[in-house]
Amino acid sequence: MGGYALLKGLIMPVNRVSPPSLHNPSGRISQVVTVEGARLAHLSGQVAWDTQGRPVGLGDHEAQAVQIAHNLDAASACARCLVCSSSGRVGSSMRTRPKPQ
Structure with missing residues (x-):
């Protein structure tokens, strides 16, 4: 799913991605959206669901x-990959948290 955005008077491609490490209940939203040529990523709101959509830590x-x-880390890692690949930069530093049990 793509699209275009007007940024600084230029029309730029939009990348919409839902990484497999995040549950997407409807398939109608994008967990991560970036605009090529910009260093800005939009992350969807995250909840305490695992990759299968099961609630984690009830109560x-x-x-x-x-x-x-953990979900925000997964979404931001995806965003860094999109931003780095569209800008021609390779690699990024990644801060991680322990995966919940």
């Missing part, structure tokens, strides 16, 4: 926060 706010942080 346990700490476990839910850890899962959400």
